[in-house]
Amino acid sequence: TTNGQLAFPATQNPSADANTLDDYEEGDWTPTIRFGGASVGQTYTLQTGKYTKFGREVNERCHVQLSNKGSSTGNADINGSPFTHPAGYDTPGIVQWSALAVAMVGVFVRKLASNSRLYLERITVAEASTEHDLVSTDCGNNTEFRVSITYNV
Numbered sequence: 110t111t112n113g114q115l116a117f118p119a120t121q122n123p124s125a126d127a128n129t130l131d132d133y134e135e136g137d138w139t140p141t142i143r144f145g146g147a148s149v150g151q152t153y154t155l156q157t158g159k160y161t162k163f164g165r166e167v168n169e170r171c172h173v174q175l176s177n178k179g180s181s182t183g184n185a186d187i188n189g190s191p192f193t194h195p196a197g198y199d200t201p202g203i204v205q206w207s208a209l210a211v212a213m214v215g216v217f218v219r220k221l222a223s224n225s226r227l228y229l230e231r232i233t234v235a236e237a238s239t240e241h242d243l244v245s246t247d248c249g250n251n252t253e254f255r256v257s258i259t260y261n262v
Contacts, residue, residue: 134162138191140171142254143226144245145183152177154251160191165261167192169202171227174253184242187218187227187254192262194220202227202258210249214238218256227256 117133124131138158141148158171169190194200204218212234219228229243 130164132162132164134160136160136191138169138171138189140173140187140189140227140256142173142175142178142248142252143186143188144178144181144248146186147181147183148179148188149181150177150179151175151181152179155253158189162192162262166259167262168257168259169227170255170257172253172255175248175251177250178245178248178252182245184244185229185248187229187256188225190220190225190227193225194222194260195262196223198222198260200258200260202256204229205255207253208249208251209247210252211247213247216243216254218254218258220258220260227258229254 121132138160139156140158153174154176155172155174160167160169171187199222200220202218204216206216214232214234217230221228230240231243231247232240
């Protein structure tokens with residue numbers, strides 16, 4: 110400790126002891142919305158991402174808003190997340206959305222096992238209770254997502 114501060118090395122020094130805090134990190138990341146794994150012609154009004162890693166626990170937050178959704182088609186995800194989720198786990202998060210092209214009952218976000226992307230799913234008013242992947246036709250030129258998700262690495 111120095112002057113009331115606890116400093117961790119720039120490169121983690123992992124401990125085998127489960128009760129030893131051996132890592133803390135804060136940082137920024139740039140979220141991009143992709144459709145079918147691509148983002149051709151997209152432009153953004155806003156792209157901000159923050160994360161905090163405390164030991165094995167990661168909290169990611171992002172706020173991303175399109176100004177033009179471009180020409181890519183297919184399933185939607187948010188790319189750019191700084192960490193890969195471990196195998197064997199899927200973790201849900203919280204998402205707030207606006208300016209979608211289709212009336213929605215709910216939009217959901219998940220981080221899938223062995224992946225760094227945030228997958229978006231939805232339930233439309235017309236479908237009432239069936240969850241499907243959010244797709245490019247569900248989004249408009251000014252669609253906006255605010256996401257928070259916490260998981261272990």
